[in-house]
Amino acid sequence: MKTRITELFGIEHPIIQGGMHYVGFAELAAAVSNAGGLGIITGLTQRTPDALADEIRRCRDLTDKPFGVNLTFLPAVTPPDYPGYIRAIIEGGVKIVETAGNNPQKWLPPLKAAGIKIIHKCTSVRHSLKAESIGCDAASVDGFECGGHPGEDDIPNFILLPRAAESLRIPFVASGGMADGRSLVAALALGADGINMGTRFIATKEAPVHDRVKQALVDATELDTRLVMRPLRNTERVLNNAAVERVLAKERALGSSITFADIAEEVAGVYPRILQQGELDAGVWSCGMVAGLIHDVPTVRELVDRIMAEAEAIIRERLITFANFALNGQGRV
Numbered sequence: 001m002k003t004r005i006t007e008l009f010g011i012e013h014p015i016i017q018g019g020m021h022y023v024g025f026a027e028l029a030a031a032v033s034n035a036g037g038l039g040i041i042t043g044l045t046q047r048t049p050d051a052l053a054d055e056i057r058r059c060r061d062l063t064d065k066p067f068g069v070n071l072t073f074l075p076a077v078t079p080p081d082y083p084g085y086i087r088a089i090i091e092g093g094v095k096i097v098e099t100a101g102n103n104p105q106k107w108l109p110p111l112k113a114a115g116i117k118i119i120h121k122c123t124s125v126r127h128s129l130k131a132e133s134i135g136c137d138a139a140s141v142d143g144f145e146c147g148g149h150p151g152e153d154d155i156p157n158f159i160l161l162p163r164a165a166e167s168l169r170i171p172f173v174a175s176g177g178m179a180d181g182r183s184l185v186a187a188l189a190l191g192a193d194g195i196n197m198g199t200r201f202i203a204t205k206e207a208p209v210h211d212r213v214k215q216a217l218v219d220a221t222e223l224d225t226r227l228v229m230r231p232l233r234n235t236e237r238v239l240n241n242a243a244v245e246r247v248l249a250k251e252r253a254l255g256s257s258i259t260f261a262d263i264a265e266e267v268a269g270v271y272p273r274i275l276q277q278g279e280l281d282a283g284v285w286s287c288g289m290v291a292g293l294i295h296d297v298p299t300v301r302e303l304v305d306r307i308m309a310e311a312e313a314i315i316r317e318r319l320i321t322f323a324n325f326a327l328n329g330q331g332r333v
């Protein structure tokens with residue numbers, strides 16, 4: 001299946017693994033790229049630019065396919081050494097960067113000068129248009145369903161994606177709620193050029209997280225996520241647990257006077273304990289509503305192959321009865 005995204009990134013399948021804090025290590029990124037998708041290392045999970053340089057080398061040892069690095073720009077009292085991370089990416093020969101969070105404009109010139117393609121993750125049409133106007137090559141359009149930070153507009157993908165298709169000229173992938181061949185075909189129908197998955201890739205054999213985390217995703221239903229930090233305008237979709245209930249109780253009690261310090265115990269620095277040690281209730285952790293569609297823990301290749309086979313079957317067996325052009329397997333979708 002060729003789309004503008006497979007052509008832009010030189011990949012076989014239009015499936016991207018979004019950057020994920022303490023999940024997007026070399027093992028997962030390489031597994032996704034080896035399966036024909038685009039794997040992405042999460043830059044800021046590496047504590048220093050030197051550590052990121054090592055992780056990029058490790059990934060290159062594991063795959064000869066294209067892979068990317070995620071750089072998340074968040075407001076921070078002491079910002080990470082972004083120039084250092086960018087240097088590590090350029091010197092590491094990485095050719096694709098997924099940016100997320102704040103407007104990445106200030107950081108684009110060195111990346112573009114190094115011939116790096118930028119895909120910016122956005123939760124609204126206006127942010128996607130901004131990304132297009134500042135020279136990003138593609139957008140990852142993240143609907144309200146998504147794990148992590150869905151923004152504050154609360155527009156689900158059935159509206160957001162066609163709106164993006166109406167407005168954008170650059171290619172974009174559908175992000176948030178994507179799990180299987182049905183998601184891929186639906187995303188293409190809504191105007192996207194592929195899919196970006198976060199939560200689904202955590203429940204794979206190669207994801208370097210504790211087995212209890214994978215099992216929690218298999219056990220969870222679509223009813224089991226909650227939104228935290230809404231009063232701070234930093235909304236995050238997380239899997240419900242005891243820590244999440246505590247955060248929500250504090251939000252109700254403190255109302256608009258709540259500050260980050262009030263919930264730091266449940267939110268700050270908890271990812272290693274949860275994802276690596278498997279202490280699931282140690283704090284809040286991102287998870288999409290798509291957990292309701294996760295029923296197994298396949299290898300990454302099994303997952304990617306299954307998505308492509310399902311998508312093809314849907315097009316050939318179900319949609320063909322409606323539209324003969326769906327048969328045109330050659331050229332672009």
Ligand SMILES: Cc1cc2nc3c(=O)[nH]c(=O)nc-3n(C[C@H](O)[C@H](O)[C@H](O)COP(=O)(O)O)c2cc1C
Nearest residue numbers: 018019020021100146147148176177198199286288
């Ligand atoms: C555990 C977890 C950690 C994440 N960490 C990041 C991150 O550090 N930077 C980022 O840009 N997106 C992050 N995301 C968002 C994903 O890249 C992706 O956009 C999102 O998961 C898509 O929605 P889905 O989970 O429904 O597939 C994270 C998501 C999860 C589930």
